[in-house]
Amino acid sequence: MNLKRVYADFKVYRREYLRNRLGLFFALAFPVIFILLFGAIFSGAGSSSVAVYVQNLDANSNVSAAFIQSLNSTGVLNVKVVDISGNLSNYLLSHSLSNGIVIPRGFASDYENGKSVNVTVYTDPADSTSGIVLGAVSGVINGFNLKRVGASPVVGLNSATVNAHSTKYIDFLVPGLIGFSILTSPMFSMVNVTAEYKKFKRFKQLSLTPLTKGEWLVSKVIWYTILSFAAFVLMVFFGTAVFGANLRLSLIIIPFLIAGPTLFISLGMLVGIVTKSIESAGVIGNIITFPMMFLSGTFFPISTMPHFLQLVARFLPLYYVIAGLNDVMVFSNISTAYYNLAVTVAIAAVIFVLAARLFKWKEK
Amino acid sequence: MASAIIVDGLEKSYGTKKAVNCISFNVNQGEIFSLLGPNGAGKTTTVEILEGLRERDAGRIEVLGMDPWRQGYELHKRIGVIPQGFSFFDKQKPVEAIQYYAELFGVKVSAQKILEKVILEEAADTVFEDLSGGQRQKLGLALALVNDPEVLFLDEPTTGLDPQARRNLWNVIQGLKEGGRTVLLTTHYLEEAELLADKVAIMNHGEIMTSGTPEEIVSKYGSGKKIVIKGGEGVYSAIVRSGISGAFRNDNGEVSVPVRDRRDIISLVTSIESAGVTWGDIRTEEDSLEDVFVKLVGGTMDEGELRSKGVREGNSP
Ligand SMILES: Nc1ncnc2c1ncn2[C@@H]1O[C@H](COP(=O)(O)OP(=O)(O)O)[C@@H](O)[C@H]1O
Ligand SMILES: [Mg+2]
Numbered sequence: 001m002n003l004k005r006v007y008a009d010f011k012v013y014r015r016e017y018l019r020n021r022l023g024l025f026f027a028l029a030f031p032v033i034f035i036l037l038f039g040a041i042f043s044g045a046g047s048s049s050v051a052v053y054v055q056n057l058d059a060n061s062n063v064s065a066a067f068i069q070s071l072n073s074t075g076v077l078n079v080k081v082v083d084i085s086g087n088l089s090n091y092l093l094s095h096s097l098s099n100g101i102v103i104p105r106g107f108a109s110d111y112e113n114g115k116s117v118n119v120t121v122y123t124d125p126a127d128s129t130s131g132i133v134l135g136a137v138s139g140v141i142n143g144f145n146l147k148r149v150g151a152s153p154v155v156g157l158n159s160a161t162v163n164a165h166s167t168k169y170i171d172f173l174v175p176g177l178i179g180f181s182i183l184t185s186p187m188f189s190m191v192n193v194t195a196e197y198k199k200f201k202r203f204k205q206l207s208l209t210p211l212t213k214g215e216w217l218v219s220k221v222i223w224y225t226i227l228s229f230a231a232f233v234l235m236v237f238f239g240t241a242v243f244g245a246n247l248r249l250s251l252i253i254i255p256f257l258i259a260g261p262t263l264f265i266s267l268g269m270l271v272g273i274v275t276k277s278i279e280s281a282g283v284i285g286n287i288i289t290f291p292m293m294f295l296s297g298t299f300f301p302i303s304t305m306p307h308f309l310q311l312v313a314r315f316l317p318l319y320y321v322i323a324g325l326n327d328v329m330v331f332s333n334i335s336t337a338y339y340n341l342a343v344t345v346a347i348a349a350v351i352f353v354l355a356a357r358l359f360k361w362k363e364k
Numbered sequence: 365m366a367s368a369i370i371v372d373g374l375e376k377s378y379g380t381k382k383a384v385n386c387i388s389f390n391v392n393q394g395e396i397f398s399l400l401g402p403n404g405a406g407k408t409t410t411v412e413i414l415e416g417l418r419e420r421d422a423g424r425i426e427v428l429g430m431d432p433w434r435q436g437y438e439l440h441k442r443i444g445v446i447p448q449g450f451s452f453f454d455k456q457k458p459v460e461a462i463q464y465y466a467e468l469f470g471v472k473v474s475a476q477k478i479l480e481k482v483i484l485e486e487a488a489d490t491v492f493e494d495l496s497g498g499q500r501q502k503l504g505l506a507l508a509l510v511n512d513p514e515v516l517f518l519d520e521p522t523t524g525l526d527p528q529a530r531r532n533l534w535n536v537i538q539g540l541k542e543g544g545r546t547v548l549l550t551t552h553y554l555e556e557a558e559l560l561a562d563k564v565a566i567m568n569h570g571e572i573m574t575s576g577t578p579e580e581i582v583s584k585y586g587s588g589k590k591i592v593i594k595g596g597e598g599v600y601s602a603i604v605r606s607g608i609s610g611a612f613r614n615d616n617g618e619v620s621v622p623v624r625d626r627r628d629i630i631s632l633v634t635s636i637e638s639a640g641v642t643w644g645d646i647r648t649e650e651d652s653l654e655d656v657f658v659k660l661v662g663g664t665m666d667e668g669e670l671r672s673k674g675v676r677e678g679n680s681p
Contacts (some may be wrong), residue, residue: 012456
């Protein structure tokens with residue numbers, strides 16, 4: 001390995017890449033556009049309160065006011081009192097809202113007289129928040145019942161989230177889009193580069209110089225590693241500065257930013273090598289890249305996907321890169337990060353060896 | 365003189381297709397040697413084997429005393445190549461390309477000087493995709509020269525260029541010889557081989573039909589000198605009656621007669637004169653390399669380009 005030759009080849013590749021602009025767009029501009037777009041669209045998600053629309057037919061009573069107050073102080077519900085004369089369920093329907101509560105007329109007097117009275121809760125079973133609403137409302141009702149008979153609760157509740165801090169969508173989006181860049185920029189260009197070099201006999205031509213196959217490969221690994229670091233810095237910057245993402249950084253991220261690009265350089269080369277034309281290489285490349293792009297936790301956390309797709313994801317190399325980055329940056333779970341790193345490195349090694357084997361400078 | 369390239373009984377097949385069928389030739393140091401043949405003759409295959417890019421099936425070859433397939437890495441430092449259909453990275457300028465090659469070879473060169481040598485200074489800062497066809501080939505030549513090679517392989521360097529660009533490149537190639545370099549040039553332009561090469565090997569269907577200097581080839585396979593006389597039936601019968609053999613009447617009212625000796629001309633003219641027939645212009649003619657090529661390859665010439673008739677009909681000399 002002659003580092004001067006690696007550097008000479010690196011300079012030419014970098015120049016070609018920067019002057020082409022398209023590659024740079026995929027590697028850096030695309031993820032930035034995505035983080036701004038998705039970050040803005042979903043910035044509300046992840047905050048844990050659920051909007052509930054309350055129609056109070058027992059207005060001006062202390063009890064109904066206290067009931068609403070209690071709903072609010074659960075912290076899970078974001079209570080919005082609507083002042084309408086008509087039917088609440090029609091109102092919800094016509095405004096595309098899922099959750100509503102009707103406090104009936106005479107609620108206060110029935111409560112004080114110990115007469116049974118029902119609060120009506122509207123939920124949409126198809127909406128994942130319905131359970132939260134039902135649970136929170138029945139909790140409040142329980143409290144009121146206990147108070148009415150003068151009892152105090154025996155079993156209390158200490159609330160805590162699984163994480164030390166609560167995670168938001170943007171926290172997942174940052175590692176996801178770093179993964180996106182690690183996947184797409186080497187894949188799209190290496191598929192093309194390999195097929196094109198083959199067609200225009202560039203590999204043959206290079207084999208007439210002292211540059212070796214290994215040196216050529218290393219220069220590509222260096223370039224895409226630099227791009228993945230750049231994508232990392234950009235995503236972390238926009239994530240935290242614009243959307244207040246809460247991320248942890250650790251040195252163990254670095255091997256992901258090297259092994260990841262190496263994996264997808266090799267995979268891209270493999271596609272370019274085994275296909276017959278530039279066109280078919282592009283098609284096969286897309287068939288591999290696109291599902292991986294959507295199913296590996298790039299735009300949405302894997303845990304929000306159906307069970308079946310979560311299983312599929314485990315067969316996609318990008319899954320381990322993003323899972324590992326999530327382990328470090330979102331969950332601070334270094335031991336599982338090591339596991340995901342090991343899987344990433346193992347896949348990268350296998351594909352790298354395969355590509356390097358099949359990749360011929362010369363023909364027989 | 366020492367041989368820079370030795371080829372002895374070289375064979376190469378692609379599957380069942382025999383691309384090179386037991387060819388032999390030698391190229392002396394400092395010589396421009398041309399493999400001349402139509403498309404599909406096996407020129408590129410031969411050249412790529414000599415460059416160490418392809419493995420041969422059989423035969424002995426040596427380039428600068430080395431086996432190209434096994435000692436390719438060493439050999440490549442001492443040869444320069446323009447592959448057929450040379451292309452480079454779209455966004456690189458000739459200066460940058462030369463610098464790249466210099467760094468790969470670990471040599472210090474003046475890009476400017478090399479560009480001057482191939483007459484490409486005016487395009488030094490034009491990216492490859494914006495270069496003309498002729499300029500691209502000149503860049504190929506420039507890159508082939510970076511490591512100051514002893515042997516140059518130029519595979520169809522002028523194919524696809526317009527006549528002016530081609531002539532321009534010929535000047536450059538002629539200049540290379542001055543440095544004492546050995547050049548192996550493949551072409552399907554007869555004119556190119558005739559003009560540039562010290563020795564020519566005519567190749568077709570994987571075989572070398574003949575080789576030597578253009579003059580040697582013409583004198584070996586050409587029909588020799590002929591006298592062509594304008595005149596009709598009368599002239600023809602006068603010649604036949606006088607006992608001179610080999611006379612031939614062309615369609616265009618000319619009679620051609622092969623001559624072996626200058627004195628044949630005198631006896632010929634005397635016999636026509638004494639027969640009292642009218643005759644017009646008289647001139648001598650000789651086969652060109654083109655005539656020989658057509659004879660050997662059974663091909664045609666098309667705008668200066670050699671074309672083989674039918675690809676699979678066996679053409680043995
Ligand atoms: N890689 C290859 N695979 C199969 N056949 C080939 C290959 N390269 C060349 N050929 C065939 O071998 C013959 C000689 O080709 P080539 O050496 O390129 O001739 P030339 O350079 O004189 O045009 C042709 O019939 C061509 O089709
Ligand atoms: Mg050829």
